[in-house]
Amino acid sequence: MDIDSTTQIFAVNYYPPCPDPESEIGLPPHTDPGLMTFLLQNGVDGLEIQHEGKWFPVDMIPGTIFVNTADHIEIVSNGKYKSVWHRSVVNGKKRITLVMGNGPSPDTSAEPAAPLLRHDPAKYAPMNYME
Numbered sequence: 366m367d368i369d370s371t372t373q374i375f376a377v378n379y380y381p382p383c384p385d386p387e388s389e390i391g392l393p394p395h396t397d398p399g400l401m402t403f404l405l406q407n408g409v410d411g412l413e414i415q416h417e418g419k420w421f422p423v424d425m426i427p428g429t430i431f432v433n434t435a436d437h438i439e440i441v442s443n444g445k446y447k448s449v450w451h452r453s454v455v456n457g458k459k460r461i462t463l464v465m466g467n468g469p470s471p472d473t474s475a476e477p478a479a480p481l482l483r484h485d486p487a488k489y490a491p492m493n494y495m496e
């Protein structure tokens with residue numbers, strides 16, 4: 366995969382305090398495009414990741430950056446690293462997150478890395494960022 370030029374996405378998420386967290390969702394389940402996503406937060410937890418069909422809260426260590434594997438890593442690694450399904454729940458506190466997504470340029474075709482195909486068939490067809 367050619368990564369001479371890249372796509373960087375920067376997003377700020379604001380989750381206001383919610384009086385009824387049980388019946389609301391901050392951000393619905395999704396995976397991120399790109400290779401990896403870096404996330405910082407204001408000390409208030411709310412991110413959850415899915416593992417074997419169940420949701421688990423991320424107990425973020427203060428002062429650290431949380432790194433999520435994203436869609437292109439799954440393709441390039443031929444499925445060895447999965448793109449993590451995640452969502453955000455709300456609670457009674459204001460929550461702010463800074464999210465930085467990193468990936469190849471939009472027209473770059475991502476495909477399973479050739480050395481990984483010596484013993485295994487390709488599980489993904491080549492596709493570009495927008496697909």
Ligand SMILES: O=C(O)CCC(=O)C(=O)O
Binds near residue numbers: 376397412451462464
């Ligand atoms: O704010 C969060 O906890 C997650 C944000 C997120 O997943 C995203 O912006 O893609």
Ligand SMILES: [Fe+2]
Binds near residue numbers: 395396397451
């Ligand atoms: Fe995300």
